[in-house]
Amino acid sequence: MTEAAARDPGFLSIAAAEKRFGPATVLDGVDLAVGRGEFVSLLGPSGCGKTTLLRIVAGLVRPDRGRVVLDGQDLTRLPPHRRDIGVVFQNYALFPHLDVAGNVAFGLKARGADPAAIGPTVARNLALVQMTALADRSVKALSGGQQQRVAVARALAVGPKLLLLDEPFSALDRKLREAMQIDLKRILREVGTTAIFVTHDQDEALAMSDRIAVMARGRIEQLATPAEIYARPATPFALGFVGLSTRIPGTVQAAEAGILTIATALGPIRARGHFLPGSAVLIGVRPERIALGAGGGPDAGASGLNAIRAALADAIFKGARVQLLFAAPQGTEVQVEASSLPAGAAPGAMLDLAWAVDDTLVYPAAEAGPQDLEAAA
Ligand SMILES: Nc1ncnc2c1ncn2[C@@H]1O[C@H](COP(=O)(O)OP(=O)(O)OP(=O)(O)O)[C@@H](O)[C@H]1O
Numbered sequence: 468m469t470e471a472a473a474r475d476p477g478f479l480s481i482a483a484a485e486k487r488f489g490p491a492t493v494l495d496g497v498d499l500a501v502g503r504g505e506f507v508s509l510l511g512p513s514g515c516g517k518t519t520l521l522r523i524v525a526g527l528v529r530p531d532r533g534r535v536v537l538d539g540q541d542l543t544r545l546p547p548h549r550r551d552i553g554v555v556f557q558n559y560a561l562f563p564h565l566d567v568a569g570n571v572a573f574g575l576k577a578r579g580a581d582p583a584a585i586g587p588t589v590a591r592n593l594a595l596v597q598m599t600a601l602a603d604r605s606v607k608a609l610s611g612g613q614q615q616r617v618a619v620a621r622a623l624a625v626g627p628k629l630l631l632l633d634e635p636f637s638a639l640d641r642k643l644r645e646a647m648q649i650d651l652k653r654i655l656r657e658v659g660t661t662a663i664f665v666t667h668d669q670d671e672a673l674a675m676s677d678r679i680a681v682m683a684r685g686r687i688e689q690l691a692t693p694a695e696i697y698a699r700p701a702t703p704f705a706l707g708f709v710g711l712s713t714r715i716p717g718t719v720q721a722a723e724a725g726i727l728t729i730a731t732a733l734g735p736i737r738a739r740g741h742f743l744p745g746s747a748v749l750i751g752v753r754p755e756r757i758a759l760g761a762g763g764g765p766d767a768g769a770s771g772l773n774a775i776r777a778a779l780a781d782a783i784f785k786g787a788r789v790q791l792l793f794a795a796p797q798g799t800e801v802q803v804e805a806s807s808l809p810a811g812a813a814p815g816a817m818l819d820l821a822w823a824v825d826d827t828l829v830y831p832a833a834e835a836g837p838q839d840l841e842a843a844a
Contacts, residue, residue, distance in 0.1 A: 472502025484533035511682030553622030738827035747832035770824035
């Protein structure tokens with residue numbers, strides 16, 4: 468967390484937000500605190516309630532229950548235009564009859580800003596998004612990426628306390644999207660604006676966010692930094708939705724000094740955790756934590772290694788890395804990421820795999836629904 472966010476961790480506070488549409492519960496008691504200057508992404512699959520939560524903060528959807536407080540002010544009953552919040556949508560939503568500068572000036576004029584200040588404010592915000600040269604251009608003659616830059620400048624020009632962005636780059640091609648992500652991060656750092664960013668793209672959330680709220684079924688499953696979510700996903704859903712992983716069901720056989728021995732289709736696997744013998748669990752391992760070869764295994768740490776042999780099913784070339792899929796008994800698939808394909812390894816080859824006991828994640832099986840496996844597919 469940045470210094471400003473640490474000083475004011477509840478700059479935006481959403482408490483117990485609930486929303487139903489007819490019989491469907493779309494938000495099921497969501498709490499979220501965002502620090503001043505922080506960039507928080509709402510990440511989750513389609514329909515999990517991200518946009519609804521964002522629209523509640525914007526004032527575009529009225530929650531059935533719950534409160535939204537921004538910088539000490541209760542927004543719950545305020546209309547959107549009195550909330551001091553800027554919004555950028557996926558579909559640009561620029562005013563087609565105005566040029567670029569006219570779009571950026573619009574909010575300032577609507578708020579009755581000092582006419583002498585409007586020109587310099589527009590110029591400053593166009594410079595921020597690198598659109599100065601196109602100030603007089605019709606927005607109809609802009610590319611998608613340029614339109615989104617104007618939308619960001621327009622939202623920031625009025626100096627909002629909070630910027631909300633709803634999948635703003637999803638219509639752009641991959642290269643442009645990645646460039647826009649880097650740019651937006653720079654811009655927000657420069658102006659220090661607090662932002663909430665809705666996306667279903669995990670790479671986008673991992674690349675941009677100070678913290679990510681992983682959402683599923685109208686709830687926040689985990690709120691943490693990208694690195695924490697990747698290394699220590701709090702739930703099977705977070706494990707499956709963010710990054711690749713091997714997931715193996717098992718039953719705890721023994722628990723001694725905090726080390727579990729778990730019976731699985733791959734044989735016994737050890738993990739750190741606190742479960743009673745007989746508990747049904749789900750084991751997770753990240754692909755880059757698994758090393759190939761019996762000899763040069765990973766650093767075992769204090770708790771030792773898990774070692775298995777499995778048949779190589781497929782190798783997917785990813786440029787700098789190669790993703791290896793291993794078929795294990797009972798339909799289990801093991802995912803490994805390596806720097807290169809081992810010499811002579813063809814589909815069907817039996818290879819040794821090893822990973823540290825400390826890199827073995829374990830969850831109660833009851834938490835893992837079929838949708839968790841679907842999300843990861
Ligand atoms: N105005 C509405 N009336 C009825 N149902 C709605 C309304 N708005 C949203 N929903 C439903 O609420 C659920 C959550 O929608 P929401 O748009 O918040 O999800 P999301 O996570 O943003 O998904 P997406 O990425 O597809 O936009 C969906 O099932 C959607 O169909």
